[in-house]
Amino acid sequence: MxxxxxxxxxxxxxxxxxxxxxxxxLRSVTYFTRDxxxxxxxRDDLERDADLSTFIGHEWRGFTTAQTxxxxxxxxxxxxTIRVFDNGFLIRVxxxxxxxxxxxxxxTVKDFEEVATALRxxxxxxxxx
Numbered sequence: 001m002x003x004x005x006x007x008x009x010x011x012x013x014x015x016x017x018x019x020x021x022x023x024x025x026l027r028s029v030t031y032f033t034r035d036x037x038x039x040x041x042x043r044d045d046l047e048r049d050a051d052l053s054t055f056i057g058h059e060w061r062g063f064t065t066a067q068t069x070x071x072x073x074x075x076x077x078x079x080x081t082i083r084v085f086d087n088g089f090l091i092r093v094x095x096x097x098x099x100x101x102x103x104x105x106x107x108t109v110k111d112f113e114e115v116a117t118a119l120r121x122x123x124x125x126x127x128x129x
Contacts, residue, residue: 005031005033005036005037005038006031006038006040010126011031011038011040013122014029014031014040014100014119014122015029015040015041017115017118017119017122018041018100018102018115018118018119019041020118021111021114021115021118022102022104022107022111022115025104025105025106025107025111026041026043026102026103026104027042027043027046027088027102027103027104027105028041028042028043028046028050028101028102028103029041029100029101029102030052030055030056030100030101030102031098031099031100032056032059032060032098032099032100032101033097033098033099034060034097037052037053037056039052055101056101059081059092059094059099059101060094060099079116079120080092080093080094080112080116080120082112088103088104088105088106089103089104089105089106089107089112090102090103090104091103091104091112091115091116093115093116093119093120093123094123095120095123095124095127097127098123098126099123100119100123102115102119
């Protein structure tokens with residue numbers, strides 16, 4: 001699935017981070033920036049028919065809109081987004097230049113917090129490099 005946006009080590013690290021936190025409920029992992037994206041993992045029993053380009057565009061705009069709308073609110077800083085669907089969940093973890101979308105089967109709130117924290121930490125470490 002690699003397109004060259006990330007090194008294979010970086011791709012593997014992101015997938016391993018998500019897989020460690022989520023386990024067998026992991027459906028897919030997609031890395032994205034403002035300009036490009038790369039699907040890093042797709043579980044074998046799923047079809048490759050998702051319109052990732054539209055998803056990524058929406059999630060990036062959603063991030064910037066949420067940042068603006070809630071900036072300075074009593075809720076505190078933005079951490080991550082969970083979207084709930086009939087057949088699974090999507091979690092978006094982003095910073096100001098890159099992000100990761102992870103889709104899963106059912107998880108607990110604790111599971112979402114674990115994967116979000118792990119991915120946010122990884123993206124923050126990448127930003128320091």
